[in-house]
Amino acid sequence: MKIRFHGRGGQGCFTAARLLGLAATAQGFYSLAFPSFGPERRGAPVVGYTKISDKPVRDRSAILKPDVVVVLDEKMLNAASKSGLAENGLLLVNSKEITELALKILGRAVVNTAMLGLLAKKDIVKLEFVEQAIKNEFKGALLEKNLELLRRAYGN
Amino acid sequence: MATDPNNKRNPNRPQIVSWNIPSKLEDYLPYPHAPSGVLIEGHANWRLEKPIVDCVACKNCGTCELLCPDAAIFYEEVASAKSAKSIAIDYELCKGCGICAFECKFNAIKMEKE
Amino acid sequence: MAIQKFLSGNEAIAEAVKLAKPAVIAVYPITPQTTVVEKLADFVANGELKTEFINVESEHSALSALMGASAMGVRTFTATSSQGLLYMSECLHYAAGGRFPIVMMNANRAVALPWNIFGDQRDSLSQLESGWIQLYAENAQEAFDLTLSSFAIAENHAVALPVMLNVDGFALTHTYEPLNIISQEDADKILPPFKPFFEMNLEKPLSLGFSAGPRDNTAFKQHQINGMKAAAKLINEKFGDLVDAYKLENAKYAIITLGSISGLVRDVIDELQSDGVKVGLLRLRSLRPFPEEELRSALANFKTVGVLEKNLSVGAENAVAKEIKSALYGLENAPQVLAFSGGLGGRDISANEIKDIISKIIGGEK
Numbered sequence: 244m245k246i247r248f249h250g251r252g253g254q255g256c257f258t259a260a261r262l263l264g265l266a267a268t269a270q271g272f273y274s275l276a277f278p279s280f281g282p283e284r285r286g287a288p289v290v291g292y293t294k295i296s297d298k299p300v301r302d303r304s305a306i307l308k309p310d311v312v313v314v315l316d317e318k319m320l321n322a323a324s325k326s327g328l329a330e331n332g333l334l335l336v337n338s339k340e341i342t343e344l345a346l347k348i349l350g351r352a353v354v355n356t357a358m359l360g361l362l363a364k365k366d367i368v369k370l371e372f373v374e375q376a377i378k379n380e381f382k383g384a385l386l387e388k389n390l391e392l393l394r395r396a397y398g399n
Numbered sequence: 400m401a402t403d404p405n406n407k408r409n410p411n412r413p414q415i416v417s418w419n420i421p422s423k424l425e426d427y428l429p430y431p432h433a434p435s436g437v438l439i440e441g442h443a444n445w446r447l448e449k450p451i452v453d454c455v456a457c458k459n460c461g462t463c464e465l466l467c468p469d470a471a472i473f474y475e476e477v478a479s480a481k482s483a484k485s486i487a488i489d490y491e492l493c494k495g496c497g498i499c500a501f502e503c504k505f506n507a508i509k510m511e512k513e
Numbered sequence: 514m515a516i517q518k519f520l521s522g523n524e525a526i527a528e529a530v531k532l533a534k535p536a537v538i539a540v541y542p543i544t545p546q547t548t549v550v551e552k553l554a555d556f557v558a559n560g561e562l563k564t565e566f567i568n569v570e571s572e573h574s575a576l577s578a579l580m581g582a583s584a585m586g587v588r589t590f591t592a593t594s595s596q597g598l599l600y601m602s603e604c605l606h607y608a609a610g611g612r613f614p615i616v617m618m619n620a621n622r623a624v625a626l627p628w629n630i631f632g633d634q635r636d637s638l639s640q641l642e643s644g645w646i647q648l649y650a651e652n653a654q655e656a657f658d659l660t661l662s663s664f665a666i667a668e669n670h671a672v673a674l675p676v677m678l679n680v681d682g683f684a685l686t687h688t689y690e691p692l693n694i695i696s697q698e699d700a701d702k703i704l705p706p707f708k709p710f711f712e713m714n715l716e717k718p719l720s721l722g723f724s725a726g727p728r729d730n731t732a733f734k735q736h737q738i739n740g741m742k743a744a745a746k747l748i749n750e751k752f753g754d755l756v757d758a759y760k761l762e763n764a765k766y767a768i769i770t771l772g773s774i775s776g777l778v779r780d781v782i783d784e785l786q787s788d789g790v791k792v793g794l795l796r797l798r799s800l801r802p803f804p805e806e807e808l809r810s811a812l813a814n815f816k817t818v819g820v821l822e823k824n825l826s827v828g829a830e831n832a833v834a835k836e837i838k839s840a841l842y843g844l845e846n847a848p849q850v851l852a853f854s855g856g857l858g859g860r861d862i863s864a865n866e867i868k869d870i871i872s873k874i875i876g877g878e879k
Contacts, residue, residue: 275688429673
């Protein structure tokens with residue numbers, strides 16, 4: 244299973260890829276997560292990659308033929324973000340509702356954990372392991388808010 | 400390396416230790432670091448002239464000690480009315496270059512033929 | 514008891530350094546090594562690692578400071594990459610000649626110009642003759658394991674040489690993967706407390722780095738060669754061999770790699786072998802000491818081998834390919850050796866490109 248995330252620097256695009264990898268590992272799979280390499284600049288287009296398998300993942304090359312594409316910024320829904328996605332592949336795009344949900348809960352339009360909720364809903368990884376990954380990443384109020392955002396997005 | 404037992408030196412000065420040129424690899428240290436404060440040969444017989452200090456003219460200013468290129472000049476503790484320490488020359492190190500005599504502002508060092 | 518974590522290669526190395534407990538770390542940050550420095554600084558700040566952490570003003574100073582610290586008889590660590598490694602170049606030769614058992618992580622990155630911060634192996638391969646042991650890790654687990662091994666190798670008295678542990682920039686330094694982190698107790702078994710080869714202190718002052726003229730200079734170099742030979746023996750006996758052979762048994766063709774690209778090559782070999790293609794992989798874990806004997810015995814009956822390195826020798830055959838050729842020289846029916854450059858300036862290498870290389874190896878064409 245190859246998942247490619249598209250977003251902008253500062254939207255938590257690679258964090259989503261990494262948390263998905265961590266969740267998949269916790270669920271008992273092997274995984275690899277890496278960002279599009281290079282200078283990190285807020286606002287610049289960023290790609291995050293997660294590879295999940297029942298065998299150790301040894302291929303570190305960029306994902307050219309993803310099974311799933313997740314677009315965190317709907318303005319980035321274009322030929323580049325959709326490239327290589329199979330006819331029966333899954334394309335998840337951030338919507339106005341998700342952004343509003345993030346604004347309401349986090350106070351910021353950061354939708355990465357919400358998109359992880361949608362991935363769990365599509366059974367890419369189980370919700371409990373995403374929760375576990377988020378608990379590993381955040382603390383205190385931020386943890387509670389992200390868990391709420393995750394669960395609300397999952398329940399939508 | 401071993402200290403030469405026949406060499407009666409001031410114990411506070413670098414000791415002369417006998418050293419043979421290694422003839423096989425095992426005789427060399429495996430690293431280029433060696434105990435400091437030792438000399439593998441004295442320089443006394445390198446000299447044509449030797450510096451002699453005039454203790455009356457000397458003001459203990461320390462210029463010669465500072466400028467000696469071989470650190471052959473040092474202060475020795477003495478019990479004198481003038482000072483608790485006075486300039487001394489380690490003649491085993493001194494090569495007789497004469498810089499001390501040239502630099503002395505009080506003409507307190509003269510070079511004499513060996 | 515090991516615990517599984519999901520970490521980047523850089524974080525894995527920082528975790529291993531924490532377990533190794535160096536007394537002095539002197540380091541200057543540079544992409545893509547920076548997160549090693551950040552993680553170690555975190556460990557120091559939160560009290561998990563007690564060390565003298567020196568924020569130096571350059572890589573030249575980082576290695577100079579560590580030579581001084583190492584002479585005082587303590588374990589030392591630094592990390593660098595690319596331009597930083599090249600800026601250290603003078604000190605690299607110095608540290609090896611001085612027999613200082615310093616461990617350094619190098620995040621393999623392209624060298625300027627044109628300016629490029631991405632991964633390739635031109636930096637470390639340009640420093641093969643600096644006298645350092647050079648190891649190359651394939652994944653985060655191996656980077657973690659080899660960090661601890663590097664200290665044990667460097668500090669072995671028969672070896673007494675600095676170790677450069679190379680990890681591919683970004684492809685390994687910034688990729689997150691599961692790995693097992695061993696306990697402090699187990700780390701202490703692999704890596705006992707540092708016992709210096711020579712030691713300087715106020716009671717035993719040393720003249721560090723004396724000169725050795727034309728008569729004596731060669732002897733010190735011969736001692737260094739002996740240290741490298743001892744490293745080869747030690748690595749083969751205790752730290753997982755200089756080379757890593759994968760499905761070579763029935764192969765007639767081999768691809769030779771170093772570093773993290775080897776993982777993808779394994780995937781391609783699995784696929785091709787299931788289709789009956791007789792190709793295997795030989796991964797070089799160490800370039801210094803160079804595994805000459807291992808190569809001669811592993812590749813004796815091969816038809817053609819191709820060497821894939823993230824490197825380019827301008828005006829000559831690639832550095833690693835040339836060394837492989839030299840190692841195989843004089844063998845009866847020595848295999849043909851083909852050189853391939855890939856991944857320059859961080860360029861992605863795909864499975865199809867590996868297949869292209871393998872078909873060229875089998876076709877015997879350059």
